[in-house]
Amino acid sequence: KAACAAENHAEAIRIWQPWAERGQPRAQSNLGYVYLQGCTDALKNNGYGSERDIPKGLALLEQAVAQNVPQAQYLLGEWLYSPTYSESERQRGLKLLEQAAGQGHLLAQTSVAHAYAMAGNDEKSFYWNEKAAQQGDAEAQGKTANMLSAGEGTPRDCERAWYWAEQAVAQGRAETMRMLANWYAK
Numbered sequence: 001k002a003a004c005a006a007e008n009h010a011e012a013i014r015i016w017q018p019w020a021e022r023g024q025p026r027a028q029s030n031l032g033y034v035y036l037q038g039c040t041d042a043l044k045n046n047g048y049g050s051e052r053d054i055p056k057g058l059a060l061l062e063q064a065v066a067q068n069v070p071q072a073q074y075l076l077g078e079w080l081y082s083p084t085y086s087e088s089e090r091q092r093g094l095k096l097l098e099q100a101a102g103q104g105h106l107l108a109q110t111s112v113a114h115a116y117a118m119a120g121n122d123e124k125s126f127y128w129n130e131k132a133a134q135q136g137d138a139e140a141q142g143k144t145a146n147m148l149s150a151g152e153g154t155p156r157d158c159e160r161a162w163y164w165a166e167q168a169v170a171q172g173r174a175e176t177m178r179m180l181a182n183w184y185a186k
Helices: 010-022 027-036 053-065 070-080 087-101 106-118 122-134 140-149 156-171 174-185
Strands: none
Touching: 010 027, 010 106, 027 053, 027 106, 027 140, 053 070, 070 087, 070 106, 087 106, 106 122, 106 140, 140 156, 140 174
């Protein structure tokens, strides 16, 4: 990871490759990500490194998913959930995201919450937003407060809404600050 952060992609691949070949799931997941996205500065190479190899990246992520690695489930789920894939692949992507979310992967929880919100399933969106809120995600805390206040996907509960709003505000979430200010005004 330090090699990627230093934009030394060849070194990152050199380090992870033997571990991935030995079946080490975290190395497979990390290397899969490098091949899918590249570990490069977003302002260079159109955001992708020269090491980008989508088939290789997907194969590595599949290997790590088979070993139940939440990070790999999240990465592959995000990749497959994109609109460029068929509905069945998108559903598989959502299933992988839910598996990672169920294992406590914060980014997966927020992705699943968003996916269900876009699909109009407020109950599931609320459930995953609250899970992410419990892990300290300020945006999820604000969304949880808003949903509790409006009774979206859950019974209206102003006391719990207030709690989550204060948690988000304590982290500097401006949107929730405005919402809380309106509540105080009312």
